[in-house]
Amino acid sequence: MGTDGMRWGDLSDNNNEMGHVLIIMLLEWLLVLFIAYCTYEAGSSRSGDRRSPFFFLKKFEKKHSASFRKPSLQRHGSKVYVQLEKLDVIQEREKVEQSLLEHDMSHAIVCDNLKKVYPGRDGNPGKSVVRGLSLALSQGECFGMLGPNGAGKTSFINMMIGLIKPSSGTAYVQGLDITTNMDQIYANMGVCPQHDLLWETLTGREHLLFYGRLKNLKGFTLTQAVEESLKSVDLFNGGVADKQAGKYSGGMKRRLSVAISLIGDPKVVYMDEPSTGLDPASRNNLWNVVKRAKQNRTIILTTHSMEEAEHLCDRLGIFVDGNLQCVGNPKELKGRYGGSYVFTMTTSSNHEVDIENLVKDLSLNANKIYQITGTQKFELPKKAIKIADVFRAVENAKSRFQVQAWGLADTTLEDVFIKVAREAQPFDVLS
Structure with missing residues (x-):
């Protein structure tokens, strides 16, 4: 050139x-x-699974609504199990479908057939931890998730907060899809994780200042919100607020995590076993904080404490092996699954037969569940007896032999939990 x-x-x-x-x-x-x-x-995968290189083509696929079948067959490895859904779970699924069909915005959280399967490794089959969860929660509702360890509660929360991605299905938070709009959801979301995620060199006040700025709080509004949060969880007095988090006790760290989840007035809050490690006084104080907080926001709370669930939650869902087994308020669940009274009587060992005869007179369907040296426990079906008849029978027994102690107890939420968990074991129909 x-x-x-x-x-x-x-x-x-x-x-x-x-x-x-x-x-x-x-x-x-x-x-x-x-x-x-x-x-x-x-x-790049934060959840252990891999996206297809052709993931972008899914946008052009036609979406088909999942057909609802009862009962459903689910395959786990080389076995097939029958999963029968309860009426309350079916009604919850229908409520979700109706809400999505009508674009109903009255529900703050809507889970639509949410599933999570961790891929198999080293020749092992994949592990399903959440199997088709459908749930609709209203604003101002505290929903409690109960379930044994490994039931999938934490995996569900991790999907809702964007730590892992659903294998199929989706959920909507304030009308925003968790699979595509997590950036907008973060602005109105608070999280108290199962394990405290704190910086040991930062003080409690500095933690709240940091998270408050993330929620777009500034100036006097930020300072006021931090002080109110510290006071609400009893971390304000005695210089505790300005002590490094690494020097906090386990209970103090849990209270700080709860305060972090509530700062900035989030509309949706997830609390994964928030009262773990708290003494009774601190736990009661924390319960009051949660009860005040749920007035204008939706809270999903997981716990192993039946007392906490009954005290805080408007509705409960019992989660077993990745499936929602039942849903309703505590009173409904005890009435639905707790169909018996527990009758206990203690006498001398010479009158054990007399107690058995007394119980048989009350109900032929009574079931002995415990016996040791004069003390016996029986399950009495509620529909077959009247409480007045029990008192009358005990007074008659006192006139014939010495009754050292006796009691009649209603079904507790813990009894309901144990019963549902036992009944929810997969039924093997094909090897």
Whole structure:
């Protein structure tokens, strides 16, 4: 091209073909950029599963609503199990479908057939931890999730807060889809995780200042919100607020985590076993904080304390092996699954037969559940007896032999939990 080199005008010269070369380089750059993006999306996984390199094609797939069948067959490894859904779970699913069909915005949280399957490794089959959860929660409702260890409660919360992605299905928080709009959801969400995520070198006040700024609080509003949060969880007095979190006790760390979840007035709050490690006084104080907080927000709370669930939650769901087994308020669940009274009487060992005869006179369907040296316990079906008849029978027994102690107890929420968990064991129908 001579000593002057190339000029922009020379690109149109067919003799050098440099215009074509630059066009090819540009197209190659766009193509490689697209391939790099797909490879990154397929390779980066926070949940242990991998996205397909062709994930972008899913946007063009036609969405079909999942058909509802009762009972359903679920495969786990080489076995198939029958899963029978209870009427209350069916009604909850229908409520979700109706809410989505009518675009009802009165529910702060709507879970639509949410599923999570962790992929199998080393030849092992995949593990299903959440199996088709459908749930609709209203504003101002505290929903308690009960279940044994490994039931899938924490995995469900991790999906809702964006730590892991659902395998199928989705959920809507304030009308926003958790699979596509988590950035907007974060602004109105609070989380108290199962394990405290705190910086040991920061004080309690500094933690709340940091999270308050994340919620877009500034100036006097931020300072006031921090002080109110510290007072609500009893971390304000005695210089505790300005002590490093690494020097806090386990209970103090839990209270700080709860305060962090509530700062900034989030509309949806997730609390994963918030009262773990608290003494009775601190736990009662925490319960009061949660009861005040649920007035204008939706709270999902997991716990192993039946007392806490009954005290705080408007509705409860018992979660076993990834399935929602039942849902309702504590009184409904005790009435539905607790169909018996527990009758206890203690006498001398010589009159044990007399107690058995007394119970048989009350109900032929009574079931002895405990016996040791004069003390016996029986389950009496509620529909078969009247409480007045029990008192009358005990007074008659006192006139014939000595009764050292006796009692009649209603079914507790713990009894309901144990009964539902036992009945929810998978029924093996095919090996």
